[in-house]
Amino acid sequence: MTFASAAVQLARHAYLELDGITVSFPGVRALNGVSLQVRAGEVHGLMGENGAGKSTLLKVLSGVNQPQAGTLSLNGVTHRFTHTRAAIDAGIAIIYQELHLVPELTVADNLMLGQLPNRFGVLDKRALIKRAVDELKRLGEHIDPRTPVKHLSIGQRQMIEIGKALMRDARVIAFDEPTSSLSARETEHLFRIINALRADGRAIIYVTHRMEEVDALCDRVTVFRDGKRIETFESVANLDRHQLIAAMVGRPIADVYGYRPRVAGNVLLEAKELMGPGLAEPASFTTRRGEIVGFFGLVGAGRSELMKLIYGATRASAGHVELGGKRVNFSSPRDAVRAGIALCPEDRKQEGIVAIASVADNLNLSARRHFSRAGFLLDAKRERALTQDYIRKLAIKTRNSDTAIGTLSGGNQQKVILSRWLAERIEVFLMDEPTRGIDVGARAEIYHLLYELAEAGRSVLMVSSDLAEVIGVADRIIVMREGRIVGNVPKAEATPDELIKMALPR
Incomplete structure (x- = not known):
């Protein structure tokens, strides 16, 4: 067999296979009979609205969630991960949007977490530094391995996460919105690394909302909606963006921005x-x-x-x-x-919401002073009414007003923050x-809300x-x-x- 034909065989080989994966939580079916194949040596894009099931799928891969039905196979061998260590040992790595590093530890310590070299039960610092230097060189990063991770940029931290995966010889690597906090230069570097991983025969899953990234990086793209696999587009080269958007949101969106001109005052x-x-x-x-x-x-x-x-x-x-x-x-x-004047911050999770608190508490965080009794007694009835009013007005998707806001999609969290300020005199x-x-889809809704604010003066x-x-x-x-x-x-x-x-x- 020639090298070229071997490469073709490798590209056609489905290294990761998911068949009929179903995951249910109380009152919610997060994944409904999802089947997906990711080939060795490809970057497979994964798109869909927030809440479509993408994150749940990654959690199944990582062993965080166990499916009630369906099978997962790697290179033809069926696995059932009951914990995250089992997935790591099987060669799966997930590079989450919220990076899983220990900020106070050094780069070398983070790279080797769980597999620190030792001699007779004592940490071998020389071996630790040498292996870290070698890995950083492979990633093209000029970082002192003794540097605490908290001093690194977001892009550098992401490279450390990738380095962790490679040092465990991960054959399936999933990236979850990896460029959301990266500069253009850092994004270019990340793409070079991903292309190198593809050339090395790794199976790459790339979750993104950005269509230009699908065009630039992916071989195929699969769309999820409401916990189901809607369609896999076998070629990205001539993919119609309107068709892709329609698959994601279940309706055509001719112009996602929907600009509405108005006269400024x-x-x-x-x-x-x-x-x-x-x-x-x-x-x-x-x-x-x-x-x-x-x-x-x-x-x-x-x-x-x-x-x-x-x-x-x-x-x-x-x-x-x-x-x-x-x-x-x-x-x-x-x-x-x-x-x-009100600010909706860039980092919603850290600066915009109290993740463990309810939708109602987050929405009323500022406005409750207007209708508290005697200056300190909360008026629960008025708070409930205000919350339900904005859930309806802004079409916030939540099980109920007592749901922890941290469990909502990014778009719905943003709507709650906007509701908080709409309840004020901003x-x-x-x-x-x-x-x-x-x-x-959620972007179009946010733009519509911004136009409404401007139209209201x-x-x-x-x-x-x-x-x-x-x-x-x-x-x-x-x-x-x-x-x-x-x-x-x-x-x-x-x-x-x-x-x-x-x-x-x-």
């Missing part, structure tokens, strides 16, 4: 020579009632830092903010909320990466690293580079080439 918020952490020079700009202003730039451009200065989450060292023509000074976010909405980690400031999104949604775009505002572009003049040119370091 008077200036509502103005930043005047604002200076503080993350900015290299004072920032000045205005936003008007009824206007959606996009903030575009590369990671580290200072966009999130500027939002936090406006919100009072960090203290300005110079300059000030005017709201409705009046100067305001915020010593904390509480002051900003009471003045009419005039200016600071939206930092509002659709990060959110599927295409509010101002929306939207930070986004998604160039197509910021052009598709914003009325004008402020470009930031290395802590400076370097451009203010009306929608009609915004082109990808022009925005990227402004954003790139000089």
Whole structure:
């Protein structure tokens, strides 16, 4: 057999086979008879709305969830993983969006967790460092293995997770939204690593919401919806995006952005020579009632830092903010909320929600002061009514108002955060990466809500690293580079080439 024909045989070989996988939780069927094949030497994309069953499938692969029906086979051998160690030993690794590293330990310690080298029962530090150096070299990372992981960037931490998988000789590697927090450079490096893994004959599952990543990386793509496998597209080369979106959401979405033009009113918020952490020079700009202003730039451009200065989450060292023509000074976010400014942060899980608390508690977190009795007694009846009202208005998908918000999809968590501020008297909405980690159907719903806010005379400031999104949604775009505002572009003049040119370091 020639090398070329051997490569073809390898590409056609289904290394991972799932057949009729069913997983049920109380009141929910998360996976319903799902069958999927992933070949050795391919990158198999997995797409679907939040709650479609993708995460549950990864948990079945990793041994976290055990299916009530169906089988899982690796290279023709049937397995049933009753715990995560069994899946690791069988050669399966999952690179989750929320990385599973120990921040206080070193890079070397994290790479070798569970398999630390020892001599006569004592840790062999020399062997530990040598093996870590070799693995980092293979990954193309120039990191001191003695460095605590907490000092690494998100992209570097992700490489450590990949290194852990390779040191255990994982043959099936699943990536769960791996680029959601990466810069363009880090994403390119990640793609090079994944392509090398494919060339090495590994079976790769790549979960993403980004269609351009499917185009650039995947050989095939499978769509999940409501816990079922809807369709596997055998070729990505000529894949119709509208067909892919329709498979994901169960309906055609001709324009996911659905831009709705409107007439802007008077200036509502103005930043005047604002200076503080993350900015290299004072920032000045205005936003008007009824206007959606996009903030575009590369990671580290200072966009999130500027939002936090406006919100009072960090203290300005110079300059000030005017709201409705009046100067305001915020010593904390509480002051900003009471003045009419709210922030929906980029990191929802860490900064936007209390994950173990209920939907009702998260939604009423700020507004409950308006209807508490005697200043401290909660009015449970009014809270329930408010919660049910916004669950209905924003079509929040939750079992009930007592469900822990951490169990909801990203899109529904974002809707709860928006509901929290809609229940307040908010005039200016600071939206930092509002659709990060959110599927295409939920994105369309979020955009619709932003247009409704603007049409009601509010101002929306939207930070986004998604160039197509910021052009598709914003009325004008402020470009930031290395802590400076370097451009203010009306929608009609915004082109990808022009925005990227402004954003790139000089």
